[in-house]
Amino acid sequence: MTPSALPSPPVLLRVRNLKTYFVTEHGTGTARAVDDVSFDLYPGETLGIVGESGCGKTVTSLSILRLVPEPPGHVLPGSLIEFEGRNLLALSAPELRAVRGNQIAMIFQEPMTSLNPVFTVGDQIAEAAIIHQHLSRGAARARAIAMLRLVGIPDPDERVDHYPHQLSGGMRQRVMIAMALVCHPKVLIADEPTTALDVTIQAQILELLDRLQHELGMAVLLITHDLGVVAGHADRVVVMYAGRVVETAPTDALFARPTHPYTEGLLAAVPRIDAPRARLHAIPGQVPAATAWPPGCRFHPRCPYAWEKCAAQEPPLLETGTPGHTARCWLVTEPERKVSKR
Amino acid sequence: MTLGTWLALFVTLVVAAEAVRGLRHRGLHNERWRRFFRQRTTSWGLGILTFLVIVALAAPLIAPFDPNKQLDIIHLTNHPPSWTFLLGTDVLSRDLWSRVVYGARVSLGIGALGALMAVSLGTLVGALAGYYQRWVDAVLMRGVDVGLALPRIFILLMAVALWDGLPFPALVIVIGLTSWFGTSRLVRAEVLSLRQRDFVVAARALGADSGRVIFRHVLPNAAAPIIVSAALGVGNVLLLEASLSFLGIGIKPPEASWGNMIADGAPSIYTAPWSTLFPGLAISLVVMSLNAVADGVRDALDPREERA
Numbered sequence: 001m002t003p004s005a006l007p008s009p010p011v012l013l014r015v016r017n018l019k020t021y022f023v024t025e026h027g028t029g030t031a032r033a034v035d036d037v038s039f040d041l042y043p044g045e046t047l048g049i050v051g052e053s054g055c056g057k058t059v060t061s062l063s064i065l066r067l068v069p070e071p072p073g074h075v076l077p078g079s080l081i082e083f084e085g086r087n088l089l090a091l092s093a094p095e096l097r098a099v100r101g102n103q104i105a106m107i108f109q110e111p112m113t114s115l116n117p118v119f120t121v122g123d124q125i126a127e128a129a130i131i132h133q134h135l136s137r138g139a140a141r142a143r144a145i146a147m148l149r150l151v152g153i154p155d156p157d158e159r160v161d162h163y164p165h166q167l168s169g170g171m172r173q174r175v176m177i178a179m180a181l182v183c184h185p186k187v188l189i190a191d192e193p194t195t196a197l198d199v200t201i202q203a204q205i206l207e208l209l210d211r212l213q214h215e216l217g218m219a220v221l222l223i224t225h226d227l228g229v230v231a232g233h234a235d236r237v238v239v240m241y242a243g244r245v246v247e248t249a250p251t252d253a254l255f256a257r258p259t260h261p262y263t264e265g266l267l268a269a270v271p272r273i274d275a276p277r278a279r280l281h282a283i284p285g286q287v288p289a290a291t292a293w294p295p296g297c298r299f300h301p302r303c304p305y306a307w308e309k310c311a312a313q314e315p316p317l318l319e320t321g322t323p324g325h326t327a328r329c330w331l332v333t334e335p336e337r338k339v340s341k342r
Numbered sequence: 343m344t345l346g347t348w349l350a351l352f353v354t355l356v357v358a359a360e361a362v363r364g365l366r367h368r369g370l371h372n373e374r375w376r377r378f379f380r381q382r383t384t385s386w387g388l389g390i391l392t393f394l395v396i397v398a399l400a401a402p403l404i405a406p407f408d409p410n411k412q413l414d415i416i417h418l419t420n421h422p423p424s425w426t427f428l429l430g431t432d433v434l435s436r437d438l439w440s441r442v443v444y445g446a447r448v449s450l451g452i453g454a455l456g457a458l459m460a461v462s463l464g465t466l467v468g469a470l471a472g473y474y475q476r477w478v479d480a481v482l483m484r485g486v487d488v489g490l491a492l493p494r495i496f497i498l499l500m501a502v503a504l505w506d507g508l509p510f511p512a513l514v515i516v517i518g519l520t521s522w523f524g525t526s527r528l529v530r531a532e533v534l535s536l537r538q539r540d541f542v543v544a545a546r547a548l549g550a551d552s553g554r555v556i557f558r559h560v561l562p563n564a565a566a567p568i569i570v571s572a573a574l575g576v577g578n579v580l581l582l583e584a585s586l587s588f589l590g591i592g593i594k595p596p597e598a599s600w601g602n603m604i605a606d607g608a609p610s611i612y613t614a615p616w617s618t619l620f621p622g623l624a625i626s627l628v629v630m631s632l633n634a635v636a637d638g639v640r641d642a643l644d645p646r647e648e649r650a
Contacts, residue, residue, distance in 0.1 A: 062543075065547055067543055067546060067547055069538075071476075093551075094551075097549045097550070097551055098549065099549070100546065100547055100548060100549035101547060101548035101549035101550075102549055105547065105548070106544075106547040108540055108543070108544055108547075110540055113539060113540040113541065114540040114541050114543075114544045115541055115544075116541040116545070116558075116559055116562075116563070117541075117563065117644075117645065118562045118563055118565075118643065118644065118645060119558075119562075127545070127548055127550065128548040128549060131548065131549050131550060131554070132549060163645040165645065176544070179544070179548065180547075180548075
């Protein structure tokens with residue numbers, strides 16, 4: 001299902017021209033971690049945001065709930081994060097708190113450090129319900145047990161009184177999910193939810209997220225560097241590079257016809273079980289420093305197809321012809337230029 | 343010492359030991375108490391503190407003499423410890439045991455209340471500075487710098503000049519108000535690192551307000567240094583009270599505090615070492631016991647310190 005193909009689906013979360021900059025320590029420059037990012041999230045869908053480390057995925061997700069540490073970070077005026085018609089960036093602190101954990105919840109990468117070590121998991125799961133729904137102690141505990149059951153933790157009546165250190169990594173991530181979902185949010189932001197877990201647990205957690213998304217009817221913003229995760233779980237994908245959206249497409253289209261050379265490189269870097277064994281492809285070089293993005297297309301120093309125009313002028317997001325598929329690359333308008341120099 | 347006072351002392355010892363034994367027994371069922379008593383020294387510390395508190399409360403029963411009465415200024419000055427005068431007498435022929443017993447009321451009171459006030463204030467200021475940073479931090483910490491830079495004795499002398507003979511509550515307040523600077527630095531540093539932790543960000547993502555984040559997520563994780571600083575704080579307050587008494591601005595004589603007993607006995611330290619030794623010992627005992635108990639409390643509050 002491609003939402004853009006539907007008549008006019010209501011947008012749940014609209015991000016427009018998001019710019020989150022960080023002032024560096026010695027005043028040597030401004031790190032433009034997220035630089036003019038726009039995307040939409042529709043009710044009930046899973047939108048994957050992919051990119052390698054340092055491309056701005058996590059800062060994007062933190063910016064949505066205004067959790068970017070300030071200073072040094074700040075979201076520039078002119079950015080818009082609209083949730084159900086309200087600009088989150090313009091909300092007062094109490095209004096914002098009423099959204100956090102209640103309408104939009106978040107789970108983090110590190111289940112080991114994202115739980116408070118001195119409280120039981122039951123206390124922590126109940127916390128959002130106590131904050132937003134003013135549950136009594138007893139009701140909150142009952143809710144915590146129900147949530148533990150929902151996320152598939154055995155013996156929830158007993159586990160509710162356990163401390164985080166008594167649980168395994170996978171269990172803790174389930175607890176994190178229970179914490180985030182206790183108020184049945186409309187949007188769940190999952191920032192690399194499985195990166196710290198081993199592959200079998202990873203699969204279980206993603207399966208759990210899929211099931212809960214289906215049961216609770218929420219939209220998920222799935223942030224990951226793992227294209228395999230995106231392929232299996234996202235409806236649409238936003239590819240980020242150097243603080244910019246470089247390609248956005250329905251998942252099928254992205255994997256069938258990757259258009260941006262960066263996406264192409266990422267896909268080529270995934271090991272395949274059905275291909276002859278060979279050296280894995282790697283994109284040469286590294287993501288440049290956020291204080292000094294290259295001029296023109298930010299990917300051109302690493303791009304195998306780059307020509308003069310790429311260094312001189314940055315392309316806008318161009319329509320590829322497939323509905324909902326756009327790419328920030330001059331190859332969309334000049335496909336005959338696609339000749340690798342390497 | 344009469345039979346009655348011996349009996350009272352004995353009962354006190356038994357009650358203190360029983361109290362500790364009873365609490366240890368709870369550790370068989372309760373996780374927290376078990377962690378509290380994990381180290382043997384904690385039991386000793388708790389027993390000694392309990393004993394001293396009961397002694398202070400039951401002072402009239404345990405002290406054989408009026409602590410302020412000069413028994414015989416001709417024949418009984420600086421009498422060494424004996425069965426009649428358990429800890430000896432001081433230069434004014436007052437019974438030291440009685441004075442140590444009554445002095446416990448004053449000293450433990452000042453120590454506990456003064457340290458409680460200092461640590462609460464220090465924790466609050468440190469938490470605010472560390473959590474809000476920026477101008478809040480700048481203003482509060484410059485204030486702390488001023489407080490640390492000013493010799494405390496000057497501030498106290500100023501207070502004395504204002505109050506003209508410090509009553510007990512005023513002494514506690516003055517000590518409390520001038521003893522929190524170190525704690526606030528410590529707590530601030532702790533909060534600065536804790537506020538960056540993932541679980542604090544996670545709590546904010548759940549919609550917790552600043553108060554909830556500070557008091558539920560940040561400070562409980564800083565409990566260990568706060569408690570240790572409180573235990574050390576009591577010792578410092580006891581010693582501060584001693585030096586104030588030495589300067590004649592602490593507890594007014596003839597009322598006994600451990601501090602002014604040391605001050606009174608100092609001139610005769612070579613001829614009658616017992617008059618400084620025993621109140622000094624009492625202070626050391628309290629400080630050591632508190633540290634042992636503080637370690638236990640820290641273990642009890644920290645579920646990570648689990649052993650199989």
